Amino acid sequence: MRTPIIAGNWKMNNTIKDALELVNGIKSQELNKDVEAVVCVPFTAIRDVKEALDGTNIKLGAQNMHWEENGAYTGEVSPLMLKELEVEYCIIGHSERRQYFNETDDTVNKKIKSALAHGIKPIVCVGETLEEREAQKAEEVVKNQVVKGFKDISEEDIENIVIAYEPIWAIGTGKTASSDDANAMCKFIRETIGELYGDIKENIRIQYGGSVKPNNIKELMEKSDIDGALVGGASLKSDDFVKLVNY
Ligand code: 13P
Numbered sequence: 001m002r003t004p005i006i007a008g009n010w011k012m013n014n015t016i017k018d019a020l021e022l023v024n025g026i027k028s029q030e031l032n033k034d035v036e037a038v039v040c041v042p043f044t045a046i047r048d049v050k051e052a053l054d055g056t057n058i059k060l061g062a063q064n065m066h067w068e069e070n071g072a073y074t075g076e077v078s079p080l081m082l083k084e085l086e087v088e089y090c091i092i093g094h095s096e097r098r099q100y101f102n103e104t105d106d107t108v109n110k111k112i113k114s115a116l117a118h119g120i121k122p123i124v125c126v127g128e129t130l131e132e133r134e135a136q137k138a139e140e141v142v143k144n145q146v147v148k149g150f151k152d153i154s155e156e157d158i159e160n161i162v163i164a165y166e167p168i169w170a171i172g173t174g175k176t177a178s179s180d181d182a183n184a185m186c187k188f189i190r191e192t193i194g195e196l197y198g199d200i201k202e203n204i205r206i207q208y209g210g211s212v213k214p215n216n217i218k219e220l221m222e223k224s225d226i227d228g229a230l231v232g233g234a235s236l237k238s239d240d241f242v243k244l245v246n247y
Helices: 016-027 043-053 079-084 095-100 105-117 130-134 138-149 179-203 217-221 238-245
Strands: 005-009 036-040 059-062 089-092 121-126 162-165 205-209 228-231
Touching: 005 089, 005 162, 005 205, 005 238, 016 036, 016 043, 016 238, 036 089, 036 238, 043 059, 079 105, 089 105, 105 121, 105 138, 121 138, 130 138, 138 179, 162 179, 179 205, 179 217, 217 228, 228 238
Parallel strands: 005 036, 005 228, 036 059, 059 089, 089 121, 121 162, 162 205, 205 228
Antiparallel strands: none
């Protein structure tokens, strides 16, 4: 039985003041306890959000991290720094980081390994562009991202990873993949995990991300292989985020 996981990816939004307003808005409402709710917040707001979340079931996440513990990497944040703030999840390899900050499957792999070694659960993003989908290459691209991203990761560790399938053409565009297409790719990802790790594939949680809103979450979550959602825009409004968690 896979516990559903709804994670908000705030991206580069919310000052500390805005972040607290949003979290307090979420906290003030009843959340389905059978669903894991996570907020992935900007580094600058982590400490304050952590305090605000104390005593709730809402989990704290970051949006990126370096793989080294420390060193001459100006502007980067290390797993030790996140651990100190009791961050439980970290998004790794989001398409925006791959696209704008040159992240590769190799750096994604290093980050996943480092996160796991520090007890941080990675939410690993994969997904194809529109051109790749139109050229019938979506499965090939996503499989490649999974195989390379998960290189040398042990069977023991794999269960602490959440995978987010986020087709790039559906992010922030209002174009959601149809629930059938989203499910087909999540199923394909699960099969790929099966090829690499065997039956453990049934325990791995796979989220869909890309224009998930309160009005389409239910249909997505009803699908066999979609175990949650990674949500951008709709996670920035407390009422919408609560509706997503309470789908
Ligand atoms: P939107 O929900 O705004 O489309 O963003 C999806 C996303 O990139 C979550 O990581």
